[in-house]
Amino acid sequence: TQLLEQSPQFLSIQEGENLTVYCNSSSVFSSLQWYRQEPGEGPVLLVTVVTGGEVKKLKRLTFQFGDARKDSSLHITAAQPGDTGLYLCAGEGDTGNQFYFGTGTSLTVIP
Amino acid sequence: EPEVTQTPSHQVTQMGQEVILRCVPISNHLYFYWYRQILGQKVEFLVSFYNNEISEKSEIFDDQFSVERPDGSNFTLKIRSTKLEDSAMYFCASREGQRTDTQYFGPGTRLTVL
Numbered sequence: 663t664q665l666l667e668q669s670p671q672f673l674s675i676q677e678g679e680n681l682t683v684y685c686n687s688s689s690v691f692s693s694l695q696w697y698r699q700e701p702g703e704g705p706v707l708l709v710t711v712v713t714g715g716e717v718k719k720l721k722r723l724t725f726q727f728g729d730a731r732k733d734s735s736l737h738i739t740a741a742q743p744g745d746t747g748l749y750l751c752a753g754e755g756d757t758g759n760q761f762y763f764g765t766g767t768s769l770t771v772i773p
Numbered sequence: 774e775p776e777v778t779q780t781p782s783h784q785v786t787q788m789g790q791e792v793i794l795r796c797v798p799i800s801n802h803l804y805f806y807w808y809r810q811i812l813g814q815k816v817e818f819l820v821s822f823y824n825n826e827i828s829e830k831s832e833i834f835d836d837q838f839s840v841e842r843p844d845g846s847n848f849t850l851k852i853r854s855t856k857l858e859d860s861a862m863y864f865c866a867s868r869e870g871q872r873t874d875t876q877y878f879g880p881g882t883r884l885t886v887l
Contacts, residue, residue: 695876704777704864704878705816750816759804759828761876763816 664689666753666764674770675741683736683749683767691753694727694734695761699748741771775799777879779865785885786855794850794882796865805848806866806876807840809833816864822848855886 666687675681685694693712697705709718711727711734718725722745724737734751751764778797786792798805807819821828822840839851848867852859865879 704866704881706878707875710875757829759821759823760818760831761806762818765815
């Protein structure tokens with residue numbers, strides 16, 4: 663089993679602040695995905711990063727895949743209350759048929 | 774927009790009973806997955822399915838679990854003899870192809886074993 667550790671586990675910030683969530687592993691992944699999950703719902707894909715060092719932007723969200731494809735970060739600029747939710751990273755194994763989810767980061771943005 | 778659907782939304786069963794969780798993946802998708810999420814814990818991979826056979830399974834997916842695509846639209850997860858520790862949210866997911874294709878998750882079935 664390939665483990666993905668996310669930090670921080672919980673994060674509570676004021677609206678307008680910036681934040682970074684980290685996803686770390688000792689294993690190499692073919693790709694890494696970031697999801698957001700609302701209570702009582704399934705995860706919804708935000709982005710997939712494939713190449714080591716790759717950076718992708720989605721409005722105020724910036725995702726980076728580590729050069730060695732073992733870690734990733736999610737940076738949110740000027741957080742808004744609508745960003746509140748559980749953020750999950752997931753690494754794809756070599757076969758493309760198994761995904762390893764991280765421990766999750768629960769974000770609360772206070773108006 | 775096409776979506777993955779799951780039924781039932783909540784299933785309550787007695788320990789030792791068999792349960793079947795049902796999923797209807799998006800119609801043109803070829804890869805199917807089951808995950809579970811125990812309350813307060815991370816999402817765990819159970820099994821992947823392609824071309825009518827299991828592609829990969831985790832240590833959790835022991836001989837008490839089985840999957841089937843009985844009719845070309847439904848994708849089911851069966852637990853033969855449920856245990857208390859099987860209580861969790863079970864998510865089905867599908868994707869069209871591999872690698873960078875988006876994996877779409879269903880809303881989940883909450884299984885409660887008493």
